[in-house]
Structure formats: structure tokens, C-alpha cells
């Protein structure tokens with residue numbers, strides 16, 4: 444079995460959906476994971492924003508705009524009157540549900556239910572499309588098998604058991620369609636795997652059914668060596684290892700959700716990144732093979748905050764680091780980079796909801812400085828300990844850029860530098876010129 448995930452741009456119009464239909468019908472029993480049509484989740488987030496503020500006029504305007512977009516898509520998507528009418532009914536029922544929130548209390552639970560509508564609609568529309576084409580497809584609702592636990596981590600055992608049950612129950616189907624992104628939480632409420640989470644769904648589904656391969660179909664021909672949104676002349680990498688892909692995804696390569704590689708790595712299921720608009724392009728294969736030595740790619744992660752704790756008294760004492768880390772653990776805030784000196788510890792975080800409380804706690808150990816608007820530039824590759832010159836190349840490329848922190852040697856796949864976000868694009872371009 445192969446799991447094929449199509450992102451928002453890949454199902455972003457009637458025309459695109461028809462192309463996806465051609466790609467998934469290759470005679471095999473595949474599982475298709477779909478995101479919401481592009482722009483939908485962003486609009487649903489905006490609608491939720493209006494509803495929180497009780498700005499019903501603003502909410503209704505957005506809701507009607509989105510509904511109209513879907514009604515237009517229906518006209519282009521289906522050929523027969525029967526399916527056009529089925530599509531319209533489906534849209535009406537989802538939008539009546541969304542409109543119902545303009546009359547009631549609005550909390551995070553309602554927000555999550557609204558955000559789920561994008562994937563519920565795209566998968567139902569796609570299922571109708573395959574049915575109209577005479578393809579024997581089945582919808583298997585993600586809300587029946589995708590679950591996260593109290594720590595917001597996927598419940599792998601539950602997912603495996605329930606997706607396999609769903610597939611068995613629909614044994615006569617040729618193509619299985621399910622929603623990316625959405626799930627239930629440990630209380631059974633509708634929840635999600637965070638923005639961009641459909642890749643994560645694909646990976647968890649792939650592991651749940653022990654797939655031959657997990658394919659992530661998007662709007663670019665694979666993982667590029669640098670961020671194509673900021674740098675010209677980037678190129679796709681034909682092969683990278685699980686570790687390299689995980690570092691790139693975590694440090695900002697938007698093509699993959701940060702958590703999507705780990706489940707595939709643990710189950711040793713290859714992940715292939717493909718371009719829906721150019722299916723013949725080779726794409727990128729992510730697997731356990733390490734590949735050649737050297738620098739492979741660069742990514743950047745924004746919205747980084749640096750926290751510096753200065754304490755002449757405590758640092759030399761053993762146990763100091765543990766106390767610092769415990770505070771971040773207490774507030775469930777992951778640390779990305781860390782450096783130490785004799786009198787200070789500097790570290791970076793990207794989740795700042797609890798920064799005020801963390802700062803108060805840290806002040807018990809010394810003075811605390813907070814720096815915002817920073818970016819981590821992550822240089823990824825296979826740096827074996829004996830090889831020389833990589834650091835020199837990197838710092839030569841960054842000679843005109845103020846560097847705030849450096850992390851080298853933490854893993855053999857990653858060198859990270861912290862820069863001001865205002866210098867990020869120049870840093871990415873300069874590294875591109877010097878390294879590739």
C-alpha cells in the first residue's frame with residue numbers, strides 16, 4: 444500500500460483535483476490523504492478570529508465569500524447534474540454548520556471544529572469526483588482513527604488499530620480517502636495536528652498500515668537545497684536521509700511538517716516528495732541511506748527568541764543547568780539552541796506563550812535578557828567528524844552578517860547559526876553562493 448498526501452495547492456481548484464484523480468488511480472489500493480483547498484484554512488482562521496471578537500458581520504462576509512468560491516468549484520468539478528447537486532448540498536450543509544457559530548458562544552472547541560471543515564469538504568468533494576468517474580473509492584474519516592493523547596502526541600497504538608479496522612470494514616474499495624490535519628484529542632473532541640499537519644497525518648497513516656512508501660505531493664519538485672521563497676536557482680535533492688530531512692523540516696523547510704519524518708524513520712518507511720504539477724520529475728527520496736558526505740541544504744526558522752541568563756555565582760555549580768532546563772520543562776517550552784560561557788547561558792525558544800513566567804522563574808538565578816526577532820539558519824548535511832573545512836566555508840559566507848549564536852557538533856547533520864531576522868535573506872543568499 445502507498446499513502447499519497449496532496450497539499451492545499453495540489454487540490455486548490457477543480458482542475459487540480461482532476462489531475463490528482465489521475466495520479467491516484469494507478470490500479471493499486473492506495474490511501475489518499477488530502478489537505479483543505481489552498482486558502483481555506485487561513486480563511487477559517489480569520490472567521491474564527493471574527494467570531495472570538497463577536498464581529499458577526501465580518502464573519503458572515505468571510506463565510507459567504509468562501510461558500511461562493513466552493514459553489515463555483517462545484518460547477519467546474521463535476522460533469523453531471525446529479526453530482527453538481529450532490530456537491531452543492533454538501534457545501535450547503537458544511538456552511539450552515541459554520542454559520543451556526545455566529546449565534547452562540549465561541550471558544551477554542553468551536554474554533555477547532557471550524558478549522559476541521561476545510562479537510563472534511565475537500566475529501567468529500569474528491570470522493571464524489573472519483574465516484575462520478577466510476578472509481579470505487581471510500582471515505583475513511585480521520586476522526587474515527589486519528590487521535591492525540593493528553594500531551595498532544597499521536598496515540599500510535601490507537602491509530603494503528605483503528606485505521607486497520609476502517610480499511611478492513613471497507614475491504615471492497617479500491618481507493619481510500621481520508622482527511623489530513625484533523626484528529627480527536629484524548630477527550631474525544633475535534634482537534635488538529637497544528638498548521639501544515641497533513642504531512643504528519645500521512646506519515647502516521649503510513650506507519651499505521653505499514654505502507655510501502657509515503658508520498659508527499661506538493662507544488663515543487665522535492666526538497667530544495669535552499670528556501671526557494673528567498674533564494675534563486677535552488678535545486679531539488681534527489682536523496683536525503685531521514686535525519687537530514689527531519690533537521691530541515693524542523694528548522695523551517697516548509698515543504699514538510701516538522702514532526703512528519705520521525706514516525707517514518709522509526710518504521711523505516713521511505714518518504715518521497717513529488718510535484719503534482721510535474722509528476723514526471725524525480726522528486727526527493729527520504730530514506731535511511733546516509734548518502735555522500737558534505738553540505739546538502741539550508742533552511743531558516745523565524746520567530747526565534749533568545750534568552751540569556753547571566754550568573755557568576757551559579758554557573759560553576761553543578762546542577763545549575765538542570766535547574767534552568769526544569770523551568771522550560773515546567774512550562775512545556777522546547778529549547779532549540781543552547782550555548783554556555785563561564786558567566787552566562789544563552790538559549791533559544793520559538794514558543795513564547797509562557798515567556799513572562801519563565802523569565803520570572805529564571806530571575807532567581809541571575810539577570811535575564813530577552814532578544815526577539817531572530818532566525819535560526821540551519822545548514823544540513825553529513826558532516827563526519829574527520830572532515831575539515833565546513834565551518835570555515837560557512838563562516839566565510841557569513842562574514843558580513845552579525846552572528847548571535849552558533850551551534851556546531853550537536854549532531855553530525857546540522858550546523859545552526861542565530862541571526863537577526865532582518866539579515867536572514869542575505870545570509871541564505873550568501874550561503875547559497877559560497878556553499879553550492
Ligand SMILES: Nc1ncnc2c1ncn2[C@@H]1O[C@H](COP(=O)(O)OP(=O)(O)O)[C@@H](O)[C@H]1O
Nearest residue numbers: 450451452661663665666667669670696697698
Ligand atoms: N527547502 C525547500 N524545498 C522545497 N520547498 C520549500 C523549501 N523551503 C520552503 N519551501 C516551500 O514549501 C512549499 C510547499 O509547502 P506547502 O506550501 O506547505 O505545500 P502544500 O500546500 O502542498 O502542503 C513550496 O512551494 C516552497 O515554497
Ligand SMILES: N[C@@H](CC(=O)OP(=O)(O)O)C(=O)O
Nearest residue numbers: 450451478484638639640641
Ligand atoms: N489545511 C491545513 C493542513 C495542511 O497541512 O495544509 P497544507 O498541506 O496545504 O500545508 C493547514 O493549512 O495548515
